[in-house]
Amino acid sequence: MSRFWNSNTRNIxxxxxxxxxxxxxxxxxxxxxxxxxxxxxxxxRIRNISLPDLRLYPNxxxxxxxxxxxxxxxxxxxxxxxxxxxDEVLGLLFKAFFDETAKVxxxxxxxxxxxxxxxxxxxxxxxxxLKEDFTIDFGDxxxxxKAIVFANPNAPTGLYIPVEKIEELxxxxxxxxxxxxxxxxxxxxxxxxxxxxxxxNLIVVQTLSKSRALAxxxxxxxxxxxxxxxxxVRVKDSFNSYPLDTIxxxxxxxxxxxxxxxxxxxxxxxxTREWAKEQLKDMGAEVTxxxxxxxxxxxxGMAGSVALxxxxxxxxxxxxxxxxxxxxxxxxxxxxxxxxxKVAEEITLIRNLSRE
Amino acid sequence: MSRFWNSNTRNIxxxxxxxxxxxxxxxxxxxxxxxxxxxxxxxxRIRNISLPDLRLYPNxxxxxxxxxxxxxxxxxxxxxxxxxxxDEVLGLLFKAFFDETAKVxxxxxxxxxxxxxxxxxxxxxxxxxLKEDFTIDFGDxxxxxKAIVFANPNAPTGLYIPVEKIEELxxxxxxxxxxxxxxxxxxxxxxxxxxxxxxxNLIVVQTLSKSRALAxxxxxxxxxxxxxxxxxVRVKDSFNSYPLDTIxxxxxxxxxxxxxxxxxxxxxxxxTREWAKEQLKDMGAEVTxxxxxxxxxxxxGMAGSVALxxxxxxxxxxxxxxxxxxxxxxxxxxxxxxxxxKVAEEITLIRNLSRE
Numbered sequence: 001m002s003r004f005w006n007s008n009t010r011n012i013x014x015x016x017x018x019x020x021x022x023x024x025x026x027x028x029x030x031x032x033x034x035x036x037x038x039x040x041x042x043x044x045r046i047r048n049i050s051l052p053d054l055r056l057y058p059n060x061x062x063x064x065x066x067x068x069x070x071x072x073x074x075x076x077x078x079x080x081x082x083x084x085x086x087d088e089v090l091g092l093l094f095k096a097f098f099d100e101t102a103k104v105x106x107x108x109x110x111x112x113x114x115x116x117x118x119x120x121x122x123x124x125x126x127x128x129x130l131k132e133d134f135t136i137d138f139g140d141x142x143x144x145x146k147a148i149v150f151a152n153p154n155a156p157t158g159l160y161i162p163v164e165k166i167e168e169l170x171x172x173x174x175x176x177x178x179x180x181x182x183x184x185x186x187x188x189x190x191x192x193x194x195x196x197x198x199x200x201n202l203i204v205v206q207t208l209s210k211s212r213a214l215a216x217x218x219x220x221x222x223x224x225x226x227x228x229x230x231x232x233v234r235v236k237d238s239f240n241s242y243p244l245d246t247i248x249x250x251x252x253x254x255x256x257x258x259x260x261x262x263x264x265x266x267x268x269x270x271x272t273r274e275w276a277k278e279q280l281k282d283m284g285a286e287v288t289x290x291x292x293x294x295x296x297x298x299x300x301g302m303a304g305s306v307a308l309x310x311x312x313x314x315x316x317x318x319x320x321x322x323x324x325x326x327x328x329x330x331x332x333x334x335x336x337x338x339x340x341x342k343v344a345e346e347i348t349l350i351r352n353l354s355r356e
Numbered sequence: 357m358s359r360f361w362n363s364n365t366r367n368i369x370x371x372x373x374x375x376x377x378x379x380x381x382x383x384x385x386x387x388x389x390x391x392x393x394x395x396x397x398x399x400x401r402i403r404n405i406s407l408p409d410l411r412l413y414p415n416x417x418x419x420x421x422x423x424x425x426x427x428x429x430x431x432x433x434x435x436x437x438x439x440x441x442x443d444e445v446l447g448l449l450f451k452a453f454f455d456e457t458a459k460v461x462x463x464x465x466x467x468x469x470x471x472x473x474x475x476x477x478x479x480x481x482x483x484x485x486l487k488e489d490f491t492i493d494f495g496d497x498x499x500x501x502k503a504i505v506f507a508n509p510n511a512p513t514g515l516y517i518p519v520e521k522i523e524e525l526x527x528x529x530x531x532x533x534x535x536x537x538x539x540x541x542x543x544x545x546x547x548x549x550x551x552x553x554x555x556x557n558l559i560v561v562q563t564l565s566k567s568r569a570l571a572x573x574x575x576x577x578x579x580x581x582x583x584x585x586x587x588x589v590r591v592k593d594s595f596n597s598y599p600l601d602t603i604x605x606x607x608x609x610x611x612x613x614x615x616x617x618x619x620x621x622x623x624x625x626x627x628t629r630e631w632a633k634e635q636l637k638d639m640g641a642e643v644t645x646x647x648x649x650x651x652x653x654x655x656x657g658m659a660g661s662v663a664l665x666x667x668x669x670x671x672x673x674x675x676x677x678x679x680x681x682x683x684x685x686x687x688x689x690x691x692x693x694x695x696x697x698k699v700a701e702e703i704t705l706i707r708n709l710s711r712e
Contacts, residue, residue: 002556002583004503004533005590006455014593017416028412037408051402052393054572054607056384057565060373084440088596095476099362120451120594147360177360200358209413216410216602227358234361237370238476240444246572247603251410 008122015087015116018319027342029333030317032184032294034213036265036336042214042254049250058246061233065249068256069221073193078226081233082252084243086183086207086220089232091117093203093222096235097177098123102146107136109326111155111181134159134288138169147177152192153184156321156331158290160189167192170199179203184292186211186266187273193223200225210293211266212255217248269293269334276340283348295332299347304328307350314346364478371443371472374675383698385689386673388540388650390569392621392692398570398610405606414602417589421605424612425577429549434582437589438608440599442539442563442576445588447473449559449578452591453533454479458502463492465682467511467537490515490644494525503533508548509540512677512687514646516545523548526555535559540648542567542622543629549579556581566649567622568611573604625649625690632696639704651688655703660684666706672699 001010018031037043062082070077083089094117098104106114108127118125128140134157141148148169153160170178180192182204192204203224209215222232236243244252255262276295280287286298299307304320304327311318311330319331332343357366374387393399418438426433439445450473454460462470464483474481484496490513497504504525509516526534536548538560548560559580565571578588592599600608611618632651636643642654655663660676660683667674667686675687688699 002581002587003531004453004557004584005587006453006457008455009452009587009590012590012594014590015597016593017413017597020413020415031413033413034411036411038410043407043410046407051399054394054399055390055392055569057373057376057387057389057571058574059376084596084599088599091595096365097360097362099364101362116594120591175359201360213411215413215598218414218598218601225358228360231358231361231365234365234368234370235476237372238368238472239447240440241371241373242571242574243440243444243599245574245601245604248601 008120012119013116015113019317021317025315027316027335027339029335029339029343030319032210032292032333033215034210034265034269034293035334035339036213036268038213038251039255039258039261041258041261042251045250045254046247049247054246058242058244058249060241062244062249065219065221065244065252068253069223072256073223075193075196075223076226078229079196080221080223081229082219082221082244083236084220085209085218086181086205087113088243089205089220089222090181092232092235092239093179093205094118094123095121096231098147100124103144104147104149105141105145106149107154109134109154109157109323111151112321114149130157136161138165143173145176147179148173149179149181151181151183153187153189153290153292155184155292156294156296156319156326156329158184158288158292158294158296160291163190163192163195167195170195170202174201177201177203179205181205183207183210187293188270188291196224200228203228208252208255212262213265214251214255217251219244219248219252272337272340273334275337276334276344279340279344280347283344283351285347293334295334296329297332298329299351302350304330310350311346314349316343316346364476368475369472371469375673377673381671383672383691383695385691385695385699386675388566388648388689389571390566390621390625390649391690391695392569392624394569394607395611395614395617397614397617398607401606401610402603405603410602414598414600414605416597418600418605420609421575421577421600424609425579428612429579431549431552431579432582435552435585436577436579437585438575438577438600439592440576441565441574442537442561443469444599445561445576445578446537447476448588448591448595449535449561450474450479451477452587454503456480459500460503460505461497461501462505463510465490465510465513465679467507468677470505486513492517494521499529501532503535504529505535505537507537507539509543509545509646509648511540511648512650512652512675512682512685514540514644514648514650514652516647519546519548519551523551526551526558530557533557533559535561537561539563539566543649544626544647552580556584559584564608564611568618569621570607570611573607575600575604575608628693628696629690631693632690632700635696635700636703639700639707641703649690651690653686653688654684655686655707658684658706660686663706666709667702670702670705672702
C-alpha cells in the first residue's frame with residue numbers, strides 16, 4: 001500500500017476476472033467465451049484495414065458501430081452508446097446516473113461487478129435475495145430505490161425472465177431506472193430493446209464478447225432513450241475520449257452485419273447446451289434451465305471448490321463462486337460438442353471417485 | 357437531459373477532443389498524431405496474429421506490454437501500469453489517489469483534461485498561472501496540496517522543464533504526489549523515469565499515441581513505485597478488467613522492441629520541427645521553443661480563431677484554444693517536411709491578405 005492511496009482505493013475489493021491461462025491444452029470453460037471464431041466477415045475486414053492509418057486516432061464515438069447496431073435493432077443511432085466492453089459501459093452508467101444520494105438494488109446472486117461499481121463510486125446499494133429456486137421477484141424490490149439492475153438471463157444461474165415481466169416492471173416503476181444487462185440474451189432469450197422506444201426509464205446493456213466471439217477486441221454497448229445515452233457520453237468524454245480502437249470498430253460493425261454466421265453459431269451453442277444439460281441431469285447433477293452460453297451445475301455430495309479442482313486436474317477449467325448460497329455450484333461455459341462430452345465424461349469419473 | 361442524470365453528470369463540462377474528419381485531402385495537424393506509420397515490426401506482428409483467437413479475452417494486465425516497457429526503461433514490471441491510452445491512465449490516477457478531501461494543483465495552461473477529471477470525481481483543484489513567458493515556477497505551488505500535476509513538455513506551449521528542476525521538486529515535497537505527464541517527452545526531452553527508483557512520490561505517464569504512432573490502438577501507461585501502480589490496478593479492476601485489446605497489446609510490445617525505427621522517426625520529426633520553427637520565425641510569427649511534436653505559434657495581428665479558419669479554408673487543420681491567455685495562439689502538429697512547407701506557405705499568404 002502507498003500512503004498516496006485515497007481511502008476509497010484502500011477500501012474497495014476489486015472484481016476478479018476469470019483466469020486466462022497461456023496453456024492451450026486446457027479446455028477453457030471458465031469465462032463464457034464463444035467456442036467458435038468471430039465472423040469470417042469481421043476477420044476479413046480486419047485483414048483489409050490500412051495498418052499505417054493506425055497512427056491516427058479512432059472515431060471517438062464509434063460511429064460505424066453505432067450505425068451497425070441501430071440498423072440491426074431498428075433504433076436510432078443516438079439511442080446507442082458504445083464502450084470498451086460492457087464492463088466499461090456499466091461502470092460509466094453507474095457513474096452517470098447514480099451517486100451517494102440514492103440507492104441502487106440488484107439481486108444477491110448476479111454479476112459480481114455491480115457491487116464493485118457501487119463501492120468504487122460510493123453509491124449505496126442493496127442486495128435483494130433471489131428466491132430459493134434462484135428466480136427473481138420484482139415485488140421484493142423496495143419502491144424507494146433509484147434504480148434496479150439485473151442481468152437477463154441472470155449470471156451465473158442462467159435463468160431467464162420473460163420480457164412481459166420486465167415490461168410490467170417498467171410500467172409499474174416509471175421513476176426507477178431499470179438496467180437490464182443482456183450479456184447473454186442472444187442464446188435463446190428475447191431482448192428488451194424494443195421497450196426503449198416506449199419507456200424512458202430503461203437501459204439495455206449488451207456485449208460483443210459472448211455471442212459475437214469478440215472478447216479479444218473489447219466492445220460493449222448500451223441502448224436507451226437519447227437523453228440517457230447522452231448522459232453516458234458526457235461521462236465518457238470526461239474520462240476517456242477514445243475507448244474503442246480502430247480495429248475493434250471495424251470488426252464490431254462487420255459482426256453485426258454478418259447475421260447468417262451469428263445465427264449459425266449461436267444456434268450451435270444452444271443445441272450443445274441443451275444436449276449437455278440432459279447429459280448432466282442423467283448422471284444426477286442438478287442443472288438450472290440456463291438460457292445463456294453456460295450451465296450452472298451442482299454435483300451432489302461434492303463441494304464446488306473440490307469439483308473445480310478435480311476438473312482442473314483433468315484439464316478442464318470452470319468457475320466457482322465464493323457467495324455462500326452458490327458455493328457448491330459450478331459455472332461451466334458451453335463449448336463445442338467435444339468439449340461438453342469431455343465435461344460429462346470427467347464429471348462421471350469424479351463422481352465415481354468420490355463414492356469409492 | 358434525462359431526469360436520471362445525477363447532479364455531477366448535469367454539471368460537468370466534458371473534454372472536447374480534436375476533430376477526426378473523414379476527408380483525407382485535409383492536412384491534419386490538429387491532434388498531434390505522428391506523420392509516419394507505426395513501426396513495421398508492429399504492423400508485421402499484427403498481420404501474424406491468429407485472428408480466430410480474438411474470441412478469447414485478452415490478458416487483463418497487459419503483461420507483454422508491461423514486460424516490453426520494463427525492458428526499455430530498465431525498471432521492474434510491477435513499476436509499470438498500462439491502460440487504454442494515457443487519458444484513461446490519468447483518469448484512473450485521479451480516481452485512485454485524489455478525492456474531495458485534498459487539493460490538486462496544475463498550471464492554468466496545460467492539458468485541458470486535468471480539470472475535467474477533477475470535476476468528474478469531485479476533486480478540488482487549483483490552477484496556478486504560468487509566468488508571462490509560459491514557464492512554470494514550482495515556487496508558486498502551495499505546500500498544502502496533495503498533488504502537483506503537469507505535462508513535460510507542457511501542452512500546448514511545448515516548453516520543457518529540465519529534469520534537474522523536477523528532481524528538486526521531488527526532494528522538496530516528499531509528501532506531495534508529483535505526476536509528470538510525458539506524452540511528448542520522446543521529441544527531445546529527458547524522461548523522469550529513472551527518478552521512480554529513488555522517489556516514491558512520483559508517477560510518470562506516457563502514451564504510444566504520439567512518438568510511437570499508435571493513436572488508433574489506444575495504449576498509455578504509468579510508471580512509479582510498485583505500491584503506486586498497485587493502487588492504479590485496484591481502481592482499474594473495479595472499473596474495467598480488460599481495457600487493452602489483444603491486438604493493441606501485440607502492437608505495443610513490438611513498438612517498444614523496434615528501437616531503431618522509433619529513433620529514426622522521432623529524429624525526423626525533431627528535424628522538421630526545428631526547420632519549421634525557423635521558417636515561421638523568419639516570417640515574423642512568434643514561436644515558443646517547443647520540444648514536442650507540435651509548434652505553438654502566434655501570427656502577429658491575427659486572432660487565433662481567424663488564423664485557424666483561414667488555414668482550414670486552405671486545407672490545413674490546426675488547433676486553437678478558448679483559454680483567454682492563449683486564444684491568439686495556434687497549436688500546429690509537426691507533420692512531414694512537405695506538410696510544414698505548406699503550412700509556412702499558407703501562413704505567408706494569410707499574413708499578406710490580412711495586410712491588404
